[in-house]
Amino acid sequence: MLHPSSSMFAHREVQLDMMVLESDDVADAISKAVQDHGISELVIGASSSIIFSWKLKRSNLSSRISDVTPRFCTVHVISRGKLLNVRKSDVDIETSIADDRSESQFSSSSQSGSVSSTSSHQFSSTSLLYQRVQALSTVNQKVGTNMGTKKSIDTHHSRAASLDVDEPNQRGYYRTNSSLVRYKESDIHSRRSSLTEEGSSSGCYSDPTSSSSQMNKDFELEKLKIELRHIKGMYAVAQSEVLDATKKMQDLNQRRSEEATRLKNLTIREEYAEEAVEMERERQEEAENEAELVRECVEREAEERLEAEARAEEVRKEKQRLEDALEGGPLQRQQYMKFEWEDIVQATSSFSDELKIGSGGYGSVYRCNLHHTTVAVKVLHSDKSSLTKQFHQELEILSKIRHPHLLLLLGACPERGSLVYEYMHNGNLEERLMKRRPNTDAPQQPLLWFERFRIAWEIASALYFLHTNEPRPIVHRDLKPANILLDRNNVSKIGDVGLSKMVNLDPSHASTVFNETGPVGTFFYIDPEYQRTGVVTPESDIYAFGIILLQLATARSAMGLAHSVEKALRDQTGNFSEILDKTAGDWPVKEAKEMVMIGLRCAEMRKRDRPYLGKEILPVLERLKDIACDARNMFSETVNKHNNHAPSHFYCPITKDVMENPCVASDGYTYEKRAIKEWLEKNHKSPMTDSPFPNQTLLPNHSLLFAIKEWISSHTIK
Incomplete structure (x- = not known):
């Protein structure tokens, strides 16, 4: 309603501000606005129909606004462009009274003829x-x-x-x-x-x-x-x-x-x-x-x-x-034998669960007989198309190289993504160290310390062979105990090279091989520097090998293992012997420390602090292997002297001697009664499965005792 008037004010160059008041009582809202903003002149409009009511009753809105407006403000009431009423402010009234007094005093002074100089006005x-x-x-x-x-x-x-x-x-x-x-x-x-x-x-x-x-x-x-x-x-x-x-x-x-x-x-x-x-x-x-x-x-x-x-x-x-x-x-x-898919299906009884010996994200592994040979067949998942690259890479690498401690590839079925390996009877190193293999052909005996020295040297020699491959070195990238397999005689071989990488040699650094790639492998065995930078080098395998050496000595999990071993070495109270695996026999402490020290050096955070495989690691492990061979020969002579090559199931898993009073424990294994009782007094877990005993009941194994006695008598007669 006020916008049409804005042009008039703009034409006369008068500043104009518009304000909207919201209230239930119009008169009170305008009175409060006058009070808050100090407005001295207020002009309000009145309807023509209330002119007479203004003069008679004074009950309309304009009169109410005039009555409640503060007294310092002059109120003008307008109707049809004419001034209807003016309510003067107190200041105007006082000025008017003062002017009236001044005029009266001046007129009286003129009539009396006096010249007054004392007027206060x-x-x-x-x-x-x-x-x-x-x-x-x-x-x-x-x-x-x-x-x-x-x-x-x-x-x-x-x-x-x-x-x-x-x-x-x-x-x-x-x-x-x-x-x-x-x-x-x-x-x-x-x-x-x-x-x-x-x-x-x-x-x-x-x-x-x-x-x-x-x-x-x-x-x-x-x-x-x-x-x-x-x-x-x-x-x-x-x-x-x-x-x-x-x-x-x-x-x-x-x-x-x-x-x-x-x-x-x-x-x-x-x-x-x-x-x-x-x-x-x-x-x-x-x-x-x-x-x-x-x-x-x-x-x-x-x-x-x-x-x-x-x-x-x-x-x-x-x-x-x-x-x-x-x-x-x-x-x-690519020299390998090609197997027909139908032969593999028939040999595995259509991939029966009874023949399955392992499984993972890549596929499943089955034990079967192909061409009158016991083999292990790895079958990739059919819906895992991303594994095709790993399959062809493993097929390419294993078909071109041969080493006594690398798993032997017998053949493949490329159309169905199947690989055929030699069968390793004693499973993998992780199962033997952690005692996690419940089903075996024969009772599983713990790995003795001299066997562990030999396995460490065998792994190192296989790694050295991969790293010095011509024309391009090969980095395994997933080295861990689960990928190190053992045959009947506990000879170790490295398998699962699907993540291996052939890399180029950097001409500016003769000892460094690199290739930009995303970090792959198992968490506790991944090189920290490779995990951070994505640059794969032979030193990445050295880090994983160091963790494996520590596990061979302690048979413990890889999580925080380096820190625990290093703390035990710094302890001056002889706490080092406590971290060694007791099931490995009587460790030679000096040689065990040497292997542990090599493992700690290999597990350094920075690759430049790790030792060289060919110049520093292999000579030490080869010397330890020779010591292990001598100890094994002495052990074999002692066993032959006392037991004359008794069948393996005649030996107690704890004492390693032929049992005289065999008893079956609640874990399903047979032990010498005296040895298992002593074990139960100190331990609540099975020495074979590392699982808690369901109970401490011991049942005499009469059939085994009879067989042992029969063998002893026949051997004595001979």
């Missing part, structure tokens, strides 16, 4: 000329009305006397546009004394002519006094204006000096800014020139790199062609 800004004319008219009126009468003079004296009584400060004031001028008390005293003398002289002589002359003199004297006061007032005003002008001049000079100082500072800052801009422009030009040179160098280096890569690709292709020619082509290199 000061006339609003009148000029000195107007005051002079007013005073002269007052004197003329006085002379005309009191010519030749003494009474007027006496009245004049009495009023002069009343001036002395009524005026507390005994001073008069003139108000001008610029200042308030004060005249002195001496003027009033001189005026009073002159009037007294004139009155006394007029009392002595009653001559009318002299009285008229005297009145003329009084008139002239009064006129001169008024002019004198007028001149003094003008002088005071001029002096005050001069002082004001001087002060303003001083202020202007001070401001001019300050502005001059500021201008000087700005000029200096402008000069500095111009110099800085100039220096920045020069630096920018230099930077652009350098950037241009760098850009040219980068482009030139990019061209040279592309040329070098092209030459290297040509050399690689030529080298590959020559290798293929020397080895008879890629098809001839």
Whole structure:
């Protein structure tokens, strides 16, 4: 509703602010807005139909707003463009009363003919000329009305006397546009004394002519006094204006000096800014020139790199062609027997669960007979298309290389993703160390310490063979006890090379092989540096080999193993022997420490701190293997002397001697009764399965006892 009026205010260049009030009571809301914003003028509209009700009842909204609006605000009521009513503010009412009083006092003073200087009300800004004319008219009126009468003079004296009584400060004031001028008390005293003398002289002589002359003199004297006061007032005003002008001049000079100082500072800052801009422009030009040179160098280096890569690709292709020619082509290199899928299905009884010996994310492993040979068949999951690369990689690597301690690949069925390996009767190293293989062909005996020394050397020799492969080294990337298999005689072989990687040798670092790839493998055996950078090197296998060495000595889990072993080595109380696996027999402490120290060095966090496999690790492990061979020969002689090669199930798994009183424990294994009782007094887990005994019941194995006695008697007769 107010927007149409905005153009009028904009046309007249008047600032306009619009405000919307929300309230249940309009009059109270407007009153509160006037109070909060200090509004001194309020214009409200009234309907034409309530003009008469305004004058008669005053009960409409406009009247209510006028009544409740604060008294400092003037309220104008408008109807049809006409002013209907005005409610003045308290300030307007007080000003009106003061003006009325001033006018009444001025009129009474003019009629009585007195010149009063004691009025407390000061006339609003009148000029000195107007005051002079007013005073002269007052004197003329006085002379005309009191010519030749003494009474007027006496009245004049009495009023002069009343001036002395009524005026507390005994001073008069003139108000001008610029200042308030004060005249002195001496003027009033001189005026009073002159009037007294004139009155006394007029009392002595009653001559009318002299009285008229005297009145003329009084008139002239009064006129001169008024002019004198007028001149003094003008002088005071001029002096005050001069002082004001001087002060303003001083202020202007001070401001001019300050502005001059500021201008000087700005000029200096402008000069500095111009110099800085100039220096920045020069630096920018230099930077652009350098950037241009760098850009040219980068482009030139990019061209040279592309040329070098092209030459290297040509050399690689030529080298590959020559290798293929020397080895008879890629098809001839892959020497393995191809098995038919139907033969594999028939041999595994359609992949019966009874023949399954292992499973994982890649597929399942089955034991079966193919071509009158016991083999292990690994069958990949049919829905795992991502494993195709691993299958072909393992097939390619194992078909090209041979080593006594690498799992032997007998053949494959490439169409169905199946690999045929030699069968390892004693399972994997993890099962033997952790005693987690419940179903075996014969009772599983713990690995003795000299067998563990030999297994450590066998693994190291197989790794050295892979790392020194020509023309490209091979990194296993998933070395762990579960991928180290044992045959009938506990000879170890590394298997599961599906994650292996053939990498190139860096020409700038003859001992470092690298290849950018995503970290793969088993968590506790992954090289920390390889896991962080994704760069696979032979040192990654060295880290996993170090953890395996520690497990061979302790038969413990890989989690936190390096820290535990290192803490035991630092302990001076001989705590090192406590971490060694007791089931391995009587460890030679010195040699066991050597193997553990090598394992800790291999398990260093940084690859540059790990020892070299060929120069540092293999010599130590080969010396330990020789010691193990001597110990094994002595052990074999002792066993043969006492037992003369008794069947393996005649031996107690705890004492390693032929049993004299065999008993079956609740774990299903047969032990020497004396040995198992001692074991149960100290342990609650089975020495074979590492699982808690269901109970401590021991049942005599009479059939085994009979067989043992029969064998002893037959051996004695011989």
